[in-house]
Amino acid sequence: MRFIVLGLVCFSVLAASADQDLRQTFKDWKVTFDKIYGGGLRNELARFRQFKKSAQTIEYINSIQSDWVAGFTLFADMTDEEKAAFTGINKNDTALESNLEIDPSPLDPTNPEKQYWDMGPAKNQWACGSCWAFAAIGAIEGMHLKEHGEFRDFSEQTLLDCTFEDIGRDGCNGGWSDTAISFAGSESPISKSNDYGYLPLRKDNPYKGNDRECTELKTPHSNGLRRAKPYAHLARYRTRNDAGLQHALATEGPVVVYIYSSWALPFYTTGTYRGTGCGTNPTTNHAVVAAGYEKDYWYVKNSWGSLWGYSGYVYFSRGWENLCSISSSRKTIEWRPNENWEICTDTHPSERTPCDSSANLNQEVCQARGCCYDSNYAGTAAQCFIKGKVTIYDDEGKRRVLYASAEEFSQFEFSYYGKAAQVEIGSWKLFVEDDYYGDYKIIKPEDGKVTFDFQSVQILN
Known part of the structure; x- marks a missing residue:
């Protein structure tokens, strides 16, 4: 005893x-x-x-299993019902083309072995079933960057408030990304233009995490989507399988995909996710963006914030066909550029450079396109500005790309995201004088042209 x-x-x-x-x-x-x-x-x-x-x-x-690592993510204190609020697809099977092939088929030999599309930073939908809006915005941002070289941080709140306004749907109770893309582009009730769609920038209509009245039908914000009119397609290729998804990513750009988020996915931190809890061809409940691929995995952008997974991204295994239904319900975007876009007048107001028209000075396009300036001014008066692109690599060689202005970079926590970083020329932002922010420098010499100088650094935790 x-x-x-x-x-x-x-x-x-x-x-x-x-x-x-x-x-x-x-x-x-x-x-x-x-x-x-x-x-x-x-x-x-x-x-x-x-x-x-x-x-x-x-x-x-x-x-x-040992393919991926589960850990204490933002969901660690949540009930199953609370975690479910971080999804939000109301799946409509009738919207799928029933004659599309869903069985495996050979890969197109003309597709590259790997493809990555640069994307904006991962955002957080919080406890609102608005994944459909975040996936639509993520794909539109990626297409805008691909087609025009500019990252634009568009507003999810506008889609949340306005996409289903006519039918009285609460956007936090779910929706569809293709409907949201159509609202912003091909069927925009706000732009009413054949040349471009309508979306404000996020800073003009910040995300609030709940559905509100669509006041923009009467009083729209400044339009940040004047360079193109996006069209949503259920599937532009005849296969709703991995081969079709790879071909769409190889030839089109980032693609909205509907997946099944199982009980295990919220705890993902690193590694290649192999569908724990998914089963076979489960019903989808969550919208994300397929942003690229390699031989063994899909590179997927989620909407659970940058503290989840690889800075908000997850690597989905390609070891199983249509893992968690990732290939069977995708939405590609046909991007129709605005042929009448004017660089000095159609840029967002916050990015325009004022020129002194009363002085009868010549207005020219900056070398870093995206704003205009008066070429007769020199030094600090040559107001052409720039954003930077940071590519960060972690210990495992996984990459994370961020587009931001100098001010935003100065607040960026490099030490959290990775071990090494490198900056390339990206998009454009107003800037007046020489300044240092962390590990990089913006230089504006006497001729007024802006260059971006950065030393590759070792970031220590």
Whole structure:
């Protein structure tokens, strides 16, 4: 009996120690994800109990496979119902073309072995079923960058408020990305132009995480989508399978895909996700953007924030056909450029350079296209500006691309995202004087031309 009692005591001590370690993990995790709970101690304990359940789930996932690593993500204190609010596809099977092939077929030999499309930073839809709006915006941003060399941070809130306004749908209860793309482009009730669609920039209509009245039908914001009119297509190729998705990515650009987000995906941190919990051809519930591929995986942009996965991205395995239904319900974008776009008048107001028309000076296009300036001015008066493109690589060689202005770069936490960084010429932003921000310098010599000088650096955590 003594040995039994001693064994129980030892077990209790070990359990208490493990519980204490988990409490410290919970404390550190709350700081990382800026979790502050209302409701006093009762709610704090309830969240810790859920965190403890997530710890068991994470341990289980990591025990049954080694291809990817589950960890304490932003979902670690959430119930299943709360996690479900971070999806939001209302799937409409009748919208799919029933005669499209869904069985595996050979890859097109003309497609490159790998393809990546530069994208903007991953954003967070929060507890609003607006993944459909974020996927639509992500694909439009990627296409705008591909076609025009400019990254534009478009507003998800506009799509959330306005896409389903006529039928009274609460956008946080779900929707469809192709409908959202059509609202912004081919069927825009706001632009009413044959040349371009309508979307404001995010800074003009920031994301609020809830559905609101579409006031833009009466009072639109300044239009950031004047360079093109996007058209959504259910599938421009006759295969709703991996071969068709690869061909779309190889030839078109970033593609909206509807996937099944299983109980395991929210805990993804690193590695190649192999569909834990997906089963075979499950019904889709979440919209994301396929932004590229290599032989073994799809490169996918999610809408759960930059602290999830690889800075908001996940690598989906290509080891199984149509993993988590990623290939069977995709939406490509036909990008029709505005042939009448004027560089000095159709850029967003915040990016235009004012010229002194009263002085009768000549207005010319900047070398870094995207704004105009008065060529008769020199020095600081030659107001042509620039944004930069940062490509960051982590320890495993995975990359993350960010487009931002100098001010935004100065706030960027390089140490969190990766070990090494490199800047290339990207899009454009107003800037007046020489300035240093972190590890790079913007130089504007006497001729008024802007160059971007950056030293590759080793970022230390």
